[in-house]
Amino acid sequence: MPVKRSAALAVSLTALVALTAGCSGSGSTAAGGSGGSKHYKMVYVQGMAGNPFFTSLTCGAQAEAKAKGVSFDAQGGKDYSPESQTPVLNAVIAQHPDAILISPMAGEAMVPALTQAKAQGIKLVFADSKAADDSLAVSEIASDNHAGGVLAAKTLATEIGGKGKVLVMGAKPGISTTDARQQGFVEEMRNHPGITVLDPQYSESQPATATAKFSAVRAANSDLAGVFAVSTQEVEGVATGVQSAGATGRVKVVGFDTSAPIMDDVSKGVVQDVVVQEPLQIGKDAVDQALAALQGKATTTSIATPYVVLTKANMATPEIAKYVYKSSC
Secondary structure, three states, X not given: OHHXXXXXXXXXXXXXXXXXXXXXXXXXXXXXXXXXXXXXXXXXXXXXXXXXXXXHHHHHHHHHHHHXXXXXXXEEOOOOOHHXXXXXXXXXXXXXXXEEEEOOOOOOOOHHHHHHHHHOOOEEEEEOOOOOOHHHOOEEEEEOHHHHHHHHHHHHHHHOOXXXXXXXXXOOOOOHHHHHHHHHHHHHHOOOOOEEEOOOEEOOOOHHHHHXXXXXXXXXXXXXXXXXXXXXXXXXXHHHHHHHOOOEOOEEEXXXXXXXXXXXXXXXXXXXXXXXXXXHHHHHHHHHHHHHHHOOOOOXXXXXXXXXXXXXXXXXXXHHHOOOOOOOO
């Protein structure tokens, strides 16, 4: 019996060694092809699951990861808040990926979890928005949101002929992207003395709340000339309020980002202009920067992507249509 046990053990050990050799680096696809190169896994933590902007960013990152032979996954919270995003981020950190791409929902609130991720050796890339501590990320890729707010202000000023009352429908204070858009808008409107900017309203990133708050402001200001809505949820909510008030074409709406309802509202003349970003490119750049960091190569600290302005007149042109956000990959 002892001899038979030893023989069986030897066979088992031989099989285990062979199995281990065959599975070395498993769980993700090789970066840079075969031949023993390092395997990497990246996860994108979206700002909000199901949002067309973040879906498009995911598509850009997913395509680039596939092209570079990197394992990729994406997860997001149910709403646009650090309270929703933090548990998702913590769960991803527990998986120990090589890199996390993230659109952090608040400057300060996400810092503790992100600090923990960096301490574990996980490379971080901020995509679209950023946390309060820039040193946590190897790269930040985003549109210049302050400049986007300035562009929105100039566009709305033109739409209303340089005079009248305007409202900013914000998301929630503390989100770097929308805060910067709002700041750029307000600063630029100081160059238009015929325009009065009313106190900002905040939707808490809920379209229904944006509708209710728009309706309340317009009830108190029947001469309201225009609205700047800072992101998808706000544009959709304000557009609903404009239609409910029978104010289509009389209250001009300039928004940020696209979705199927927003595109429909542009075609119907409810929304006049939409400032559109390049989330596909942001996703591609995020993967490239994370991969460079993992391979010990130089990274670019900050990458800015441009805007286009989508209108009813140009929305179907190839030059603009390619920027319309995706609902799926």
